[in-house]
Amino acid sequence: MMPAERGLFIKTYGCQMNEYDSDKMLKLLEKTHNYKLVEDPEQADLVILNTCSVREKAQEKVFDALGVWRGWKARKPGRVIGVGGCVASQEGEAIRARAPYVDMIFGPQTLHRLPAMLDEAMQLSGEGKKPAVIDISFPEIEKFDNLPTPEANGVSAFVSVMEGCSKYCTFCVVPYTRGEEFSRPFDDVIAEVTRLAEQGVREINLLGQNVNAYRGEMADGGTADLALLLHAISRIEGIGRLRYTTSHPMEMTQSLIDAYAEIPQLVSHLHLPIQSGSDRILALMKRGHMAIEYKSIIRKIRAIRPNLSLSGDFIVGFPGETDKDFEDTMNLIAELTYDRSFSFIYSPRPGTPAAFLPDDVPMDAKKERLQRLQDRLNRLTMDVSESMLGTVQRVLIERPARKNPKEMAGRTENNRVVNFEASSDLLGQFVDVRITEALPNSLRGELVATPEAEVYAGRPRQKFFQIYAL
Ligand code: SAM
Numbered sequence: 177m178m179p180a181e182r183g184l185f186i187k188t189y190g191c192q193m194n195e196y197d198s199d200k201m202l203k204l205l206e207k208t209h210n211y212k213l214v215e216d217p218e219q220a221d222l223v224i225l226n227t228c229s230v231r232e233k234a235q236e237k238v239f240d241a242l243g244v245w246r247g248w249k250a251r252k253p254g255r256v257i258g259v260g261g262c263v264a265s266q267e268g269e270a271i272r273a274r275a276p277y278v279d280m281i282f283g284p285q286t287l288h289r290l291p292a293m294l295d296e297a298m299q300l301s302g303e304g305k306k307p308a309v310i311d312i313s314f315p316e317i318e319k320f321d322n323l324p325t326p327e328a329n330g331v332s333a334f335v336s337v338m339e340g341c342s343k344y345c346t347f348c349v350v351p352y353t354r355g356e357e358f359s360r361p362f363d364d365v366i367a368e369v370t371r372l373a374e375q376g377v378r379e380i381n382l383l384g385q386n387v388n389a390y391r392g393e394m395a396d397g398g399t400a401d402l403a404l405l406l407h408a409i410s411r412i413e414g415i416g417r418l419r420y421t422t423s424h425p426m427e428m429t430q431s432l433i434d435a436y437a438e439i440p441q442l443v444s445h446l447h448l449p450i451q452s453g454s455d456r457i458l459a460l461m462k463r464g465h466m467a468i469e470y471k472s473i474i475r476k477i478r479a480i481r482p483n484l485s486l487s488g489d490f491i492v493g494f495p496g497e498t499d500k501d502f503e504d505t506m507n508l509i510a511e512l513t514y515d516r517s518f519s520f521i522y523s524p525r526p527g528t529p530a531a532f533l534p535d536d537v538p539m540d541a542k543k544e545r546l547q548r549l550q551d552r553l554n555r556l557t558m559d560v561s562e563s564m565l566g567t568v569q570r571v572l573i574e575r576p577a578r579k580n581p582k583e584m585a586g587r588t589e590n591n592r593v594v595n596f597e598a599s600s601d602l603l604g605q606f607v608d609v610r611i612t613e614a615l616p617n618s619l620r621g622e623l624v625a626t627p628e629a630e631v632y633a634g635r636p637r638q639k640f641f642q643i644y645a646l
């Protein structure tokens with residue numbers, strides 16, 4: 177018999193992979209223990225912190241937050257605290273020592289065991305015993321096999337196709353917290369996307385820490401790379417747009433570059449982190465390529481898709497970074513014209529090779545470089561938005577607009593939100609919109625064509641349409 181409904185509050189730190197994992201935790205606990213997501217933690221019986229350890233600040237936040245949750249737990253007996261994600265994976269024992277009131281500690285690869293861990297934690301606390309249940313192992317495929325069947329909750333869906341990273345960049349903890357690269361079998365991914373498409377999903381974003389390192393086993397014993405997977409998904413009825421994130425330059429194979437010529441559903445937008453424009457720093461980071469090789473990849477894709485919007489991740493203040501190295505990064509950004517990108521101050525991570533290098537760039541210099549870099553990136557992003565004025569963009573209508581009930585909101589290929597007047601009947605359809613205004617965080621436009629209106633006019637309303645209560 178299903179237990180009575182209980183409240184679950186999840187606090188997610190860090191990347192899209194963590195957002196995805198949090199969603200899976202909710203679905204799992206909904207199914208097995210009748211937990212429902214609550215927005216006010218005071219209504220919750222279980223609180224989960226899904227943590228990130230990519231940078232020091234993110235890690236510190238976890239211990240600060242745990243201090244707050246200790247009081248929350250003391251106010252009502254029986255409340256349970258779980259810590260998941262990369263900090264849990266790396267600092268499991270330290271969490272147990274510093275925060276003994278935590279009941280469960282699990283890593284990104286063991287979240288599917290959450291229901292069993294919860295039963296054990298509740299039983300232990302019922303018996304008056306209090307050691308936290310810890311499971312931070314790397315059982316790889318088991319996770320994919322034991323997560324609930326995905327349900328669409330919008331017109332766009334993330335599908336995780338691989339886990340972990342085997343690149344071991346010298347600054348990064350991910351290979352240690354999420355384990356080595358491991359891909360899902362090809363047929364499993366196809367089955368999941370087909371199911372989502374049947375529920376009305378139109379856009380798929382393939383997710384992985386190094387998604388273009390995908391090497392999925394096929395039923396005939398062969399191996400599919402990301403290009404082959406994209407080809408197969410593009411043939412699934414209803415899927416009109418494909419994205420993938422986040423990728424590594426060393427995995428941008430010729431077949432993946434060719435996919436830009438062969439797969440019209442693949443967006444003209446690529447997130448391809450480079451971290452630095454200096455060859456010396458790239459070598460110290462052990463990225464495995466030089467700036468010129470990266471530029472050559474972008475040149476090849478832009479030869480196929482001249483309007484490719486490119487975004488990246490950048491680190492400033494890596495050990496030994498000189499003014500000249502930093503200028504190389506600034507020049508690369510100007511040369512390749514980046515769109516909305518991420519940039520960070522280098523944060524030494526315990527256990528990584530770079531943490532043994534002298535962290536010799538003064539903090540003032542790091543902050544100044546970050547400021548200059550972000551000003552340039554923000555300017556470039558605004559330039560891209562302004563260059564879209566007057567153009568007609570293909571927009572997938574995702575939801576009603578937040579401010580005006582007569583308007584709908586959708587996204588362009590380069591991931592800009594556009595608000596425009598349109599009928600709610602067009603939800604889930606690709607339409608053509610002329611861009612009329614570029615705002616800092618969104619665009620405004622006017623509908624010029626609805627090429628799918630006839631095809632989709634008689635289509636039964638799918639489950640997600642009810643979510644928006646149109
Ligand atoms: N797979 C991606 C790639 O190809 O580079 C990276 C994923 S990583 C989790 C996300 C971003 O966090 C990195 O691209 C990097 O810019 C940043 N990052 C990772 N470790 C960092 C560190 N120690 N200090 C600062 N930023 C870091």
Ligand code: F3S
Pocket residue numbers: 341342343344345348349350351385386424
């Ligand atoms: Fe980290 Fe480098 Fe992998 S940044 S996630 S080790 S590609």
